[in-house]
Each structure stands twice: as structure tokens, then as C-alpha cells.
Amino acid sequence: MATSILLLLLFIFNGADGSHIVGGRDAVTHSRPYMTSLQVRGRHNCGGALVRQDFVLTAAHCEISRPYTVVLGADSLTANEATKQEFTVVKSIPHPDYDGHGNDIMLLKLNGTAQLTDAVQLISLKRGRLSTSSQCITAGWGDVGDNGTLPKRLQEVNVTTLSQRGCIRRWRNVPITREMVCGIGAGALQGFCSGDSGGPLVCGGAAAGVVSFSGRRCGDPRTPDVYTRISSFRDWIASVLTNN
Structure with missing residues (x-):
């Protein structure tokens, strides 16, 4: 139990510092048009996916007390890209059974409707269970x-x-x-x-x-x-x- 609590604290604490991919590669520019950056005062905090033009799917442990700025259509978070669209979160809806470990899922409602472009697209949700080694x-x-x-x-x-x-x-x-x-x-x-x-x-x-x-x-x-x-x-x- 002590190990579980320690690991839980580790991932929640690190979650406030921004996303981390290790051993990866540059994604082809705008090849992941569903990706969203959830930001606080211009700093990336969590990721997410655009599932409706006014809703982002993310993790419940990303919930914070202040409204997120949601950036869509980005490749670089620092470059001034014409493809970017920005919104504010007006409602956070974590799963009601989120307990700090399980049911770690949340929906965020935006203050507007995203314009779908080559750089901003919705992603569909997987049906059925994944097979091992997918x-x-x-x-x-x-x-x-x-x-x-x-x-x-x-x-x-x-x-x-x-x-x-x-x-x-x-x-x-x-x-x-x-x-x-x-x-x-x-x-x-x-x-x-x-x-x-x-x-x-x-x-x-x-x-x-x-x-x-x-x-x-x-x-x-x-x-x-x-x-x-x-x-x-x-x-x-x-x-x-x-x-x-």
C-alpha cells in the first residue's frame, strides 16, 4: 500500500510540470491534429484529445482550480503558428468515480467551437477491447x-x-x-x-x-x-x- 501511495503521488506531482515523451521522435507536422495542449499562464500542463468541436478528453488528475487555456493546431508550442486556435475551458467534468487512481478520465467543455482544418481535427473513440500486443x-x-x-x-x-x-x-x-x-x-x-x-x-x-x-x-x-x-x-x- 505504501508503494502504491508513493507512485500515485509521483505521477500527480509530476503532472503539474508538463508532458514528457522519452525515447520518441518528432511527429510529422500536424499529423496528430487531435492533440491539444492544456496550458496555465502560457505553460503546458497536460495533454488531451479533441473529441467534439467544443470538448476535449483528458485525465481527471489534470483537474486544477483555475481555467485552462486550450491550444489546438500546434506543432511547436513556442512558435507563432497560424494554424493555432485557442479556447478557454468553461466546465471541467471529471468522472464521478475518480478516486485518485482509477477512473482517471475527464471531459473539458470549451468556450467556443473549434474550426476544423488540416491542423485541427476530431479523433474517434476506440470500440471494443484491445488485443494484447496492439x-x-x-x-x-x-x-x-x-x-x-x-x-x-x-x-x-x-x-x-x-x-x-x-x-x-x-x-x-x-x-x-x-x-x-x-x-x-x-x-x-x-x-x-x-x-x-x-x-x-x-x-x-x-x-x-x-x-x-x-x-x-x-x-x-x-x-x-x-x-x-x-x-x-x-x-x-x-x-x-x-x-x-
């Missing part, structure tokens, strides 16, 4: 070396999903539920760091997971990256979108 991708902005080195452009990394049994065995005392999906990179240190919170795990062109938590060392396959499994929450997502 080939997926996750992306984000931030620390590329687990040492404070920030990228100039959006980073992405390949992810292979694991069986739940295999993930449970590696994480040992940390609860891994059926509402979670685990993944590892191809190399020894490839994946996200805890601050990559809220970004999507994309499998077959659809969002299958939301970045939730990882271990003490970024991209370490001994503690696989853990995502919230989106298919487990499709009804809740549909309900929120319908009622808003």
Missing part, C-alpha cells in the same frame, strides 16, 4: 530525456500493449484494473513520463486510452505505462456530450 502511438510536448530537456516540436513514441495479467505481474502491489490498459515502448526507456497526463493512446487511428500514470523512471518496462481504457467509459462520455 501497436499504438502516444504523443506529447515536454521533457524528452527525463532530465528537463524540452523538445521544439510535438513528440510521439510507439507503444505495444500488454495483457492485464502481464501488467499486474510487473506492477506488483499497485492495483491494475480492467478499466486500465498498459503499454511499453520498443526500447529500454521509451514511453511517457507522468506529466504527459491526459494525452491519448491511439490505436488504429482511434483513441483507446488516456495517459494516466507511470513508474519512478520514465519508459521503464518494469513498470509499464498505464492508460485509462476509453472503451470502459464510452457510455459516460456519450452521456456527458449529450447533456452538454
Whole structure:
């Protein structure tokens, strides 16, 4: 239990510092047009995915007390790109059963409607359960070396999903539920760091997971990256979108 609490604190604390992809590569410019940057005073805090023109899907542990600025259509967060669109979050809707560990998913309502362009697009949600060893991708902005080195452009990394049994065995005392999906990179240190919170795990062109938590060392396959499994929450997502 002590180990679980420590790891939980680690990923929540790091989540305030920005996203981190280690062992990844530059994404082709605007090839991930669903990606969103959730910012506070111009600083990237969490990632997310545009699921409706006025709604972003992210992680519940990204919730903060002040409104986010949501940046769409970005490749570089520092460059002055004509493709960028900015909005303010007017309503945060975390899952009602989020307990600091499980059900780590949240929807954010924007103060306007995004204009769909080549650089800004919606992403569909994955239906059904992922098979073991599915080939997926996750992306984000931030620390590329687990040492404070920030990228100039959006980073992405390949992810292979694991069986739940295999993930449970590696994480040992940390609860891994059926509402979670685990993944590892191809190399020894490839994946996200805890601050990559809220970004999507994309499998077959659809969002299958939301970045939730990882271990003490970024991209370490001994503690696989853990995502919230989106298919487990499709009804809740549909309900929120319908009622808003």
C-alpha cells in the first residue's frame, strides 16, 4: 500500500510540470491534429484529445482550480503558428468515480467551437477491447530525456500493449484494473513520463486510452505505462456530450 501511495503521488506531482515523451521522435507536422495542449499562464500542463468541436478528453488528475487555456493546431508550442486556435475551458467534468487512481478520465467543455482544418481535427473513440500486443502511438510536448530537456516540436513514441495479467505481474502491489490498459515502448526507456497526463493512446487511428500514470523512471518496462481504457467509459462520455 505504501508503494502504491508513493507512485500515485509521483505521477500527480509530476503532472503539474508538463508532458514528457522519452525515447520518441518528432511527429510529422500536424499529423496528430487531435492533440491539444492544456496550458496555465502560457505553460503546458497536460495533454488531451479533441473529441467534439467544443470538448476535449483528458485525465481527471489534470483537474486544477483555475481555467485552462486550450491550444489546438500546434506543432511547436513556442512558435507563432497560424494554424493555432485557442479556447478557454468553461466546465471541467471529471468522472464521478475518480478516486485518485482509477477512473482517471475527464471531459473539458470549451468556450467556443473549434474550426476544423488540416491542423485541427476530431479523433474517434476506440470500440471494443484491445488485443494484447496492439501497436499504438502516444504523443506529447515536454521533457524528452527525463532530465528537463524540452523538445521544439510535438513528440510521439510507439507503444505495444500488454495483457492485464502481464501488467499486474510487473506492477506488483499497485492495483491494475480492467478499466486500465498498459503499454511499453520498443526500447529500454521509451514511453511517457507522468506529466504527459491526459494525452491519448491511439490505436488504429482511434483513441483507446488516456495517459494516466507511470513508474519512478520514465519508459521503464518494469513498470509499464498505464492508460485509462476509453472503451470502459464510452457510455459516460456519450452521456456527458449529450447533456452538454
